[in-house]
Amino acid sequence: MNGAIALDRIRIVLSRTSHPGNIGAAARAMKTMGLSRLYLVAPSAFPDPVADARASGATDVLESACVVDSLDEALHGTILSAAITARRRERSVPVRSAREAAPELVAFAEKGDVALVFGTEMSGLTNDEVERCSMPVSIPANPAFSSLNLGAAVQLLCYELRMAALSPTPPAEPLPDLATFEEIEGFHRHLERAMTASGFYDPANPKRLLQRLRRLFGRVRLEKEEVNILRGIVGALERKPD
Amino acid sequence: MNGAIALDRIRIVLSRTSHPGNIGAAARAMKTMGLSRLYLVAPSAFPDPVADARASGATDVLESACVVDSLDEALHGTILSAAITARRRERSVPVRSAREAAPELVAFAEKGDVALVFGTEMSGLTNDEVERCSMPVSIPANPAFSSLNLGAAVQLLCYELRMAALSPTPPAEPLPDLATFEEIEGFHRHLERAMTASGFYDPANPKRLLQRLRRLFGRVRLEKEEVNILRGIVGALERKPD
Numbered sequence: 001m002n003g004a005i006a007l008d009r010i011r012i013v014l015s016r017t018s019h020p021g022n023i024g025a026a027a028r029a030m031k032t033m034g035l036s037r038l039y040l041v042a043p044s045a046f047p048d049p050v051a052d053a054r055a056s057g058a059t060d061v062l063e064s065a066c067v068v069d070s071l072d073e074a075l076h077g078t079i080l081s082a083a084i085t086a087r088r089r090e091r092s093v094p095v096r097s098a099r100e101a102a103p104e105l106v107a108f109a110e111k112g113d114v115a116l117v118f119g120t121e122m123s124g125l126t127n128d129e130v131e132r133c134s135m136p137v138s139i140p141a142n143p144a145f146s147s148l149n150l151g152a153a154v155q156l157l158c159y160e161l162r163m164a165a166l167s168p169t170p171p172a173e174p175l176p177d178l179a180t181f182e183e184i185e186g187f188h189r190h191l192e193r194a195m196t197a198s199g200f201y202d203p204a205n206p207k208r209l210l211q212r213l214r215r216l217f218g219r220v221r222l223e224k225e226e227v228n229i230l231r232g233i234v235g236a237l238e239r240k241p242d
Numbered sequence: 243m244n245g246a247i248a249l250d251r252i253r254i255v256l257s258r259t260s261h262p263g264n265i266g267a268a269a270r271a272m273k274t275m276g277l278s279r280l281y282l283v284a285p286s287a288f289p290d291p292v293a294d295a296r297a298s299g300a301t302d303v304l305e306s307a308c309v310v311d312s313l314d315e316a317l318h319g320t321i322l323s324a325a326i327t328a329r330r331r332e333r334s335v336p337v338r339s340a341r342e343a344a345p346e347l348v349a350f351a352e353k354g355d356v357a358l359v360f361g362t363e364m365s366g367l368t369n370d371e372v373e374r375c376s377m378p379v380s381i382p383a384n385p386a387f388s389s390l391n392l393g394a395a396v397q398l399l400c401y402e403l404r405m406a407a408l409s410p411t412p413p414a415e416p417l418p419d420l421a422t423f424e425e426i427e428g429f430h431r432h433l434e435r436a437m438t439a440s441g442f443y444d445p446a447n448p449k450r451l452l453q454r455l456r457r458l459f460g461r462v463r464l465e466k467e468e469v470n471i472l473r474g475i476v477g478a479l480e481r482k483p484d
Binding site: 025028029031032033034056057058099139140141142145146147148149151152155156159162163166191194195198199200209212213216219220221222223225226229232233234235236237238239 | 267276299341381382391393394397404451461462463464467468471474475478480
């Protein structure tokens, strides 16, 4: 199964997890579905014996986990990332279901690193965290009680990834060569500088311009070469001769 | 949704569960997916404060749980039952996957009571228990580590039931206010002028720049307001003060 390689390239990122038991449950859930790469952003307690106990045989996943300070570090080097959210809409961006998103996530994982990002037990991901990811993804749940346990949510997503990897539907056309997270961040910073210098963007009165642009370019799945073109345009306009 | 009625008629049967925490986790998992009917066959400890804590808001499911002495009692009145097993074959009966089985389980639940039966944390269901059920069902898992947590297994099965009950998919969400063809054309012409004036684009040596940009912005399905923002940026950069 080729999909096994893809699964092994998918990062599960847990942001600011409060309870080490949930980290252990996530590790076990990952391993049952053939995933191994766990990233922990500023966990409250890790390593922790409670995490080891709940991992129940998946301690290798815990031992190789990467503990980082920020979501940006966890996303460094990825070409696609999914923010797992219970909301049905994220700032007017349509949210795809886990089942809809899984085949695409697996397909891109054959080309580069892919991440699934989970927020805290109490409040999930912040708006800023969601906006740093390529797309929001949700688990269809009972609208009257949609509060999944964190370990259970990781289990469901990893299951959908495994199901997609086991029966890969070959993409219609060759997959594009997507820009990495940091290449896209570099473009956003460059554009912000140019907009500020030109007077179009006023940091003292930002309205929602930067978020709007993130939303636009997040939706498009920028390719490497496209980021280069866009930065070239912005750079040329910045230097425009009189 | 008609499927909601079906989900409410599906029993989750936990046989001889050792840890009350898993009973609580199962109750929470059920409720997140719209199930409510929990049957406990000879649990080691129930009721139990650990179960209440792990149920986390699904205590109504625990409070209405039926505690019985034997699997036969739990299956009384059902028209179909699935034995959840990690084995790939059960006494030469082919085992169906959760995804294959879910639509049939939901369809029958519109006609009568249906049960899903889960065994103990350590050893699952006995052969005798499997044989008392209508069919064996398994969760596709990593062959090298197929040991799902009981609560996680209940979560996955209830999720598959909900997905089957929700299908066909509910109507799409409200469509965004997309830019018209001519608004997008206006943007492309504007961008071309600005790129030419800045020297970034040379009409005498166009390469494929314009096509690349059309491809990029064609893919994104630009909204009206986004075209206005993009034209605002280009205009401001064109006029950039020295």
